[in-house]
Amino acid sequence: MAINLDAKIPSGPIEQKWNKAKFEYKLVNPANKRKYSVIVVGTGLAGGAAAAALGELGYNVKAFCFQDSPRRAHSIAAQGGINAAKNYQNDGDSVYRLFYDTVKGGDFRAREANVYRLAEISVNIIDQCVAQGVPFAREYGGVLANRSFGGAQVSRTFYARGQTGQQLLLGCYQALERQIDEGRVQMYARHEMLDVVVIDGRARGIVTRNLVTGAIDVHLADAVALATGGYGNVFYLSTNAKGSNATAIWRAYKKGAAFANPCFTQIHPTCIPVSGEYQSKLTLMSESLRNDGRIWVPKKQGDTRAAAQIPEDERDYYLERMYPSFGNLSPRDIASRAAKRVCDEGRGVGPGGLGVYLDFSDAIGRLGKKTIEERYGNLFEIYERITGEDPYSVPMRIYPAVHYTMGGLWVDYNLESTIPGLFVLGEANFSDHGANRLGASALMQGLADGYFVAPYTIGNYLAGIKPGGVDESHPECKFAREEAENRVKTLLSIKGKKTVDEFHRALGKIMWDKCGMGRNAAGLDEALPLIQALREEFWQNVTVPGSGGEVNQSLEKATRLADFLELGELMVRDARIREESCGGHFREEYQTQDGEALRDDDKFCHGAVWEYQGSEQAPVRHVEPLSFEHVHLTQRSYK
Amino acid sequence: MKLTLNIWRQKGPNHPGRMVKYEMPNVDEHMSFLEMLDVLNEDLIHKGEEPVTFEHDCREGICGCCGFMINGLPHGPQRGTTVCQLHMRQFHDGEELWIEPFRAKAFPVLKDLMVDRGSFDRIIAAGGYVSVNTGCFVDGNAIPIEKQNAEMAMDAAACIGCGACVASCPNASASLFTAAKIAHLGLLPQGQAERDRRAVRMVAQMMEESFGYCTNTGECEALCPKGVKIENIARMNRDYLKAAITYREESAPAGGS
Numbered sequence: 001m002a003i004n005l006d007a008k009i010p011s012g013p014i015e016q017k018w019n020k021a022k023f024e025y026k027l028v029n030p031a032n033k034r035k036y037s038v039i040v041v042g043t044g045l046a047g048g049a050a051a052a053a054l055g056e057l058g059y060n061v062k063a064f065c066f067q068d069s070p071r072r073a074h075s076i077a078a079q080g081g082i083n084a085a086k087n088y089q090n091d092g093d094s095v096y097r098l099f100y101d102t103v104k105g106g107d108f109r110a111r112e113a114n115v116y117r118l119a120e121i122s123v124n125i126i127d128q129c130v131a132q133g134v135p136f137a138r139e140y141g142g143v144l145a146n147r148s149f150g151g152a153q154v155s156r157t158f159y160a161r162g163q164t165g166q167q168l169l170l171g172c173y174q175a176l177e178r179q180i181d182e183g184r185v186q187m188y189a190r191h192e193m194l195d196v197v198v199i200d201g202r203a204r205g206i207v208t209r210n211l212v213t214g215a216i217d218v219h220l221a222d223a224v225a226l227a228t229g230g231y232g233n234v235f236y237l238s239t240n241a242k243g244s245n246a247t248a249i250w251r252a253y254k255k256g257a258a259f260a261n262p263c264f265t266q267i268h269p270t271c272i273p274v275s276g277e278y279q280s281k282l283t284l285m286s287e288s289l290r291n292d293g294r295i296w297v298p299k300k301q302g303d304t305r306a307a308a309q310i311p312e313d314e315r316d317y318y319l320e321r322m323y324p325s326f327g328n329l330s331p332r333d334i335a336s337r338a339a340k341r342v343c344d345e346g347r348g349v350g351p352g353g354l355g356v357y358l359d360f361s362d363a364i365g366r367l368g369k370k371t372i373e374e375r376y377g378n379l380f381e382i383y384e385r386i387t388g389e390d391p392y393s394v395p396m397r398i399y400p401a402v403h404y405t406m407g408g409l410w411v412d413y414n415l416e417s418t419i420p421g422l423f424v425l426g427e428a429n430f431s432d433h434g435a436n437r438l439g440a441s442a443l444m445q446g447l448a449d450g451y452f453v454a455p456y457t458i459g460n461y462l463a464g465i466k467p468g469g470v471d472e473s474h475p476e477c478k479f480a481r482e483e484a485e486n487r488v489k490t491l492l493s494i495k496g497k498k499t500v501d502e503f504h505r506a507l508g509k510i511m512w513d514k515c516g517m518g519r520n521a522a523g524l525d526e527a528l529p530l531i532q533a534l535r536e537e538f539w540q541n542v543t544v545p546g547s548g549g550e551v552n553q554s555l556e557k558a559t560r561l562a563d564f565l566e567l568g569e570l571m572v573r574d575a576r577i578r579e580e581s582c583g584g585h586f587r588e589e590y591q592t593q594d595g596e597a598l599r600d601d602d603k604f605c606h607g608a609v610w611e612y613q614g615s616e617q618a619p620v621r622h623v624e625p626l627s628f629e630h631v632h633l634t635q636r637s638y639k
Numbered sequence: 640m641k642l643t644l645n646i647w648r649q650k651g652p653n654h655p656g657r658m659v660k661y662e663m664p665n666v667d668e669h670m671s672f673l674e675m676l677d678v679l680n681e682d683l684i685h686k687g688e689e690p691v692t693f694e695h696d697c698r699e700g701i702c703g704c705c706g707f708m709i710n711g712l713p714h715g716p717q718r719g720t721t722v723c724q725l726h727m728r729q730f731h732d733g734e735e736l737w738i739e740p741f742r743a744k745a746f747p748v749l750k751d752l753m754v755d756r757g758s759f760d761r762i763i764a765a766g767g768y769v770s771v772n773t774g775c776f777v778d779g780n781a782i783p784i785e786k787q788n789a790e791m792a793m794d795a796a797a798c799i800g801c802g803a804c805v806a807s808c809p810n811a812s813a814s815l816f817t818a819a820k821i822a823h824l825g826l827l828p829q830g831q832a833e834r835d836r837r838a839v840r841m842v843a844q845m846m847e848e849s850f851g852y853c854t855n856t857g858e859c860e861a862l863c864p865k866g867v868k869i870e871n872i873a874r875m876n877r878d879y880l881k882a883a884i885t886y887r888e889e890s891a892p893a894g895g896s
Contacts, residue, residue: 053773068694069760071800072702088780127776133769133829135793142783160793166701167796174768181764189757212749241696275669278678281698382700385717385724386671451773499684501677545689550651551750553692554684 003258003611005624008412009113014630018117021413025456026463033058035467037221038458039206041193041248043070045165045443046426047227048172049450050458055179057455059462062219063176063185064208066192066243066556071173074229074241075446078165079286079379081147081157082443084122089146093154095119102441103631105151105331106406106434107583107599109261109607112630113413114432121448126158128451132171136160147375148291149439151331151638157440162286162378168443172450188219192556194484195251196224196422199476202465203252203422207484211556214549216485218477222467223421223458226252227450230405230427232265234564234571235516236508238402239271239284245560246567249409249428257417258622259610260410260430262567263575266437266584267517268403269335272386272396273355282401283386285358286379287439290328292363292372293396295319295335297356301346307357307395318342322594326638333436333584333597334638336400340517341595343399350397359395400517404442406433406584407574410609410624414457415449418611421465423458425449430607435583488548491558496541500557503538507531507561507568515572520588524576528569535565570610570619577621580604592635601633640666640732644679646691647739649748656748658737668728672715673698673705675727692751700724700864703799706806707752708739713803714864721801721864741806744849745813756802758848759816765844766837767820769829788826795823797865804859804867810851815859817845818875819867825878835882842879 010017010024028036037060040051048070051063065073085098098119103110126144130136137145137159146155160167179185190211197205197218205220231246232238253259270285296317298310318338320327330338339356342348349355364372369392373380380391387397408431409417409424417424426446433441470477514527538561546552581590581597582604590598599605606623613619642663649656666675673695680690696704700721707722709715714722717729730736738752746754796819804815821838824830830837853872860869 049773056772067696067702067704068756069703069800071760071763072696072704074697074702077697077699077701086779124774124776126779128771128773130779130782131769131771131776131829133792133824133827135789135796135823135827136779137793138784138786138789140786142785142789143780160796163701163797166799167793170796174763175773177760177764178768178770180760187760189760241702242698243696276667278667278670278674280671280674280677283699381719382724385700385720385726388669388726388728455773499681501681543684545684545687551692551753554690 003418003622005410005609005622006412007111007624008414009111010413014113014116017113018120022456025460028459028463030058034060036060036462037062037467039064039219039221039224040227041206041225042073042227042229042428043173043176044073044075044227044229044426045169045172045446046450047225048073048169048176049447050225050227050425050454051185052172052175052179053451053455054458055184057459058184061179061185062188062221064188064191064193066190066211068189070176070187070189071170073169074244075443076166076169077241078443079162079284080149080288081159081164081440082125082168083149083156083440084126084158084444085119085156086123086126088144089155091154093156097154098122098156100631101152102432102438103434104636105438106436107597107636108434108601108605108628108631108633109582109626110432110434111626112628117453118432118445118448121452122444124452125444125447129168129171132175134160134167134171147288148329150287150290150329150335151438159288162288162376165443168447193228193248194559195480196255197476197480198255198419199470199474202420204470205477207480209484209488212551214552216481216488218472218481220470220472220477222465223423223461225423225425225454225458226409226428227425228428230408231564231567232402232405234507234568235402235511236504237274237279237282239268239282242281245563247560247563249424250563250567252409252417252419252422254612255419256612257419257422258410259407259570260607261407261574262571262610263515263578263585264406264435264583265402266332266404266406267336267400269332269339269400270358270398271401272383273350273399283382284401284403285383285396285398287332289358289376289379292375293328293358293360294362295328295356295358297342297347297349303347307359316342316347323638330638331436331438336517337586339400355397355399357395358398360391361395364392404437406431406435406437410607414460415454416457416461421461423454425454435585487559487562488555491542491544491555491562492548494540494542494544496543498541498543500542500544500554500561503534503542504561504564506534507565510534511568511571515575518586518588519575521576524572527572531565531569531572538562538565573619574608574610578604578608596635599635605633640668640727640730642666642730643735645735645737648691648751650750652747652749666727668726670727671698671723672725672727673723692753694753695723698723701799703801706741706801706803708741708806710737713741713806713862719864719866741802743805743811745811746802746805754802756800758850759800759802759813761848762813762817762841762844763820766833766840767824769824770833782828784827792823792826795819795826795867795871798867799865801864803862803864805850807858807862808851809856809858810854812853813845813848813850814853814872814875815863815867815869817841818871821878822871822874825874834878835886838875838878838882839886842875
């Protein structure tokens, strides 16, 4: 089947593309905007910002989230900060440098034009957020403060203590509530999207389940924007919120939206290690800690002495040793793999040897406890609450964990998927991060898409169509609703022996072992039949108590897991075919002599774009070739 | 360790509820409180019973989804901690715990430990924002903000909207929640233009939602998991008092040539 992968990148020099596009986009007359309606699914930074901005412009917006309030979307948990090329520090930053760092940090697997636009918009985001009253950290002179993050040699990260995501999201949520109050946005909290409605080849609506009453309904609009986040929970244990799920993007994929680079997942280097079988999620310790914390393990294998008993010359500050110029601020994929390597060598610390030290004693000695407390106080508290250890006196123990997914629905420059009228924003799209996202860039992308890109591109789409024209009596609406109802009924009727969480843990183990931090052909070949068998068993042996007509959290988990069980398979297929290592995708067969990722630009300098072919057939892999005119293809070096 | 749990079970908003006793024979001290409930729920499902419904999402203490009463205290006994971050090492072997939903007229119970906190969103919608459209900005450094004010604004903005303040208050007042937003925006230059309107409208909405009045009991501050201070309520009252005298909703007709 023909699939159109035209990225619609505007012509002209990279610095002028976005301005040119904005000028060329068609506009909807202010008086006509209220005739058009847009559905926005998800109310994190991308969705909340888009819903607010579209409401401000005068469109009729329906916004949906599964949480009890739009303020609770998982963007709220982002800790460290947001990048912007303001160059307030006079340290040589520029739009071009942020663009360059992001393309390089993504290991040359992102579109240059998109990344440039992101860097360009970054400066507006800070201004917008300040205007909304986001309480960013400030210096005594009253100006905005910055910190450093991995993969950059300039200080361009803006922050609000360790709660940057929370404050940016509250800014966005408040803007959204203002539109709700003005009647421009209708908010549907506690609604989960179960499917997308496609009529005559265009996205025209969604099917939702009301999580309080269980009612399954169709909502129609002239365009649909998905901002539903990433799919890291396919691994069961991740830093994502428990409710974060892939259902919206997966159902869209099955209705014809292509899925790009599903195997690109980010493993964050600094998370609190697993403590037991009952573990329900992993907690991130912000990368900003690596500004002042030094990462080390003992030089000797199986050294069980307490950290304080290990003398300086018997410690291996391995990031500083291996990457002297970036040191503890090496990009996430590199820092994660290095941690795995030293633990695989038997030099890990803590229970099970799956941990490395993140040590603040030097910084406390140099800056004083008070300064460290000011910078990271809340993070230290979180750590102490979870582990019962005081990081001011004992080094933190950290280990990598699944954190972010760079893959997602394929979108063109306008953030439109291969289904016309279906736009995808934020982490849900295959994004601007290539094969690895740099720290403090997710917040930047979410807000860029939501505030500054989608309002233009969706407007351009709407200007080309007539509003309305379908109602719920359309057969496609009936079909999509019935399909969703039947899935729910089936899940409730299996009444097997295993709980949803038991299946989810099993899937997570397969994914982590075979498609996690290190991947190889043999493991991936084993994973495929394992996932298929697990999926089959799920549909025969899962037990979901309760009914469909009430609050039923087990049912919510079951509908989400059913989709993860399919998505996991696509991730494995994608990882298997990509016979190179790049960014977060590390194929053990493809590495340099000193263990660094070895790209194969001749064969894989492209986005892998998967097209669904029905449940009986394997999906088809297409490619979107990437060309690098500004940032030249080189092996990444952080040494 | 071994624990006895008494948990409020209620099928729906219009059903009566009751306490049900559950024995937990093997609780690990490294578990979070919610992980302990996960273990209980897995067990209940295997026995063919309905698991306990409780809200949770990020499990990092920031989304504000979780929250219920443990022995009469919202989020349990550890100060400055949401229940998802509360770990079982805070309890001792043989303890008996009483677990109930947040109780307030404005927070109707939906099921078991889950309540409806939509009233909080409506309070924010009444004026908890700065009215700037996307794109209406000046450079982020154009208006310097005194570090101390930025810090105090951040202290107030740290509120996660969990509702513990309401649950802890003998009057079920939402004053701390409402005041935190009024203070956050009122401390910043960007929030000045709407300061009066914000105070009047948010306070009116809080009353509309059937929350009680503040009588300076101070339970809210003591039990807020984010340490939001009661001084914010004083700020709210000052803003409200001033606005009540000087502020009028706009009445002049709009127009122009």
